Amino acid sequence: MPKEMMYGEAMATAIAEEMQRDADVVFYGQNMAMTERDPMLRMFGKNRVRLAPISETAEIGIAVGAAITGLRPIVELWMSEFMLVAMDQVLNEAPRLRYMSGGHVKVPLVLKAGYGFAAGWAGQHSNCIYHTMMGIPGLKLALPSTPADAKGLMAAAIRDDNPVVYLHHYMLTLDTGDVPDGEYVVPFGVADIKRAGSDVTIVATGWMVKKSLTAAEQLAREGISAEVIDPRTLAPLDVNTIINSVKKTGRLVLVDQAPRHSSAAAVIAAEVAEKGFEHLRAPVVMVTALDASVPYSEPLEYYLLPNEDKIAAAVRSVVPERVRVRA
């Protein structure tokens, strides 16, 4: 039976269920498990649930060392930018150790962090830094957009034998939705068609999926049928589902909260240009953040980021009047 649950709660449920299932899973990070009242601490004990100091390099590096020797650590990093102070461990240690060892070791760990906070957190706590990670062979990258995916992707991340960066979108934390009860695993590399359509393909992740779905409803009222695809994992990236959709619609709008040249959109555009060019009836359009750091003040922030109106406008620019079917 599915249960209505918040996105944040769904992630936490997956962690607790996986820790119940597998004694090798440990969970630690800053500002957690500080008192004996902590529910995870009560459930799993201080050996497996730990408080860490503000030391991302040590936290992530220790996770790497623990993973290659038999644990499955989850590191709570809170905000994705905090990984930037430990980028060697994220990009140059965790994903490379298996390869460099010729397959001798595996590195099963999860780096859990929020991203894309659009609530006045200004330049250093609002970013989308996944582009840097999605191109590193050996690293996997999951970005759930719904409570159900938040649970299923977390379970998959913990069970995966590779390092996974699990990015949850801050703006979705309180969103509710049906979440399957009990064991629920969303496989990596399988995009989800969040809304079926025939005139245009919209690809988005995280918060942008929600905005794209809102835009699609408006567009439907205008006679435009938009298909909304959420890749759910950027590494591995399900290019086939996107190409198959473009075969049907002939038009592609890529929505991404990151700045243009550090967006996943740019990578997807290149894949479609190479593998799906003959199916395109219009240029690929990217709706991304403008090329500036995220500003503090609300109107400035709103102006910078993609929104429903910008998405709808981009779709209208590639769907000619003649194909619009008014109800």
Add this chain to the structure above:
Amino acid sequence: MTNQNILGNVLGNVLVNDRLIWIYTQMTRIREFEEHVKRTFLEHPGAMRGHTHLADGAEASIVGALATRNATDFAMPSYRCHAQPLVLGTSPKKMMAELYGRKDGLCRGFGGSMHLADPEHYFPGTSAIVGQSIAHAAGAALTAQVKNTGQIVYCFFGDGASKQGAFFETLNLAAVWKLPIVFILENNEYQAYTHVSLEDANALAGDPLSQKAAAFSIPGATVDGTDPLLVYEEVARAAERARAGLGPSLIESKFYRLSAHGNAITVPPVPTQFPEHEAIGVYGNKAEYRAAKERDPIPRFRAQLLSQGILTEGELQRLDDSARKEMDDAVQFALASPQPEPQEATNHVYA
């Protein structure tokens, strides 16, 4: 305590003769392996690519430390990583073949000299980014602690690495979590090309580097790393503390790296080989290097075993010959091993 007394003590207590012979044997195996690597640059130019770092001069420190090890304890060094696996039981043939980039290499030609890994022998892997493996070693200690296996970790790193954030963050966290680990700071006087006195606040003040331990309220000690028995005694104390669940210790082991930091960084087709040691090549200090050579730990320990009557000259000669033969065979094995199939390059990306 003089070395003579130590030898007497350990002989009477822990280190019986065959353990001393084991120490000497491992020291000579390491030296022979490294000498063969060094000669490869001259004898088989182009056979080894990239960057290779040797442990000559570190043998007494490494073997003295690992002589305190139980059979399932982990050893985790930096990219200067040929010595530890040799001691742990990794095949020198596979190691040499890895350095030659061959199919039969320990890591199938995917890692090379800086990235050896052999988990079967409790050698889980290395990092070539200075200091980062200190955190990995603490991670292995976390595994041992969470699973309550009784294992401890021997974490080796250089004086240069002790200036990295990873060092400070990891020692603090290891102390907070009381991880079963011994941090062995190998002070070989040079961080790559820079003398320790030019970059280390403790060294600059004339203090031992083990003083860093005080920042984390853990035991710190400095030991003469050219004497395997002094190292043994100090590391045994730290290992015991780790096994007892009391947490980490920091041991500064002082010795002198007898080769340059690594082979010269050249761009193909210019061939590479080991340059002169930085003392001479950078600082023009031949006297310093000559003095260090005179303190070479291997002939000194050899002379000690001979004078104590533990081994005869003939027996020592046989051990030396056997180590040389073992590493000659390793080179032959590496040369005979085929190159990997190019299309294997996309293997091992994901588990």
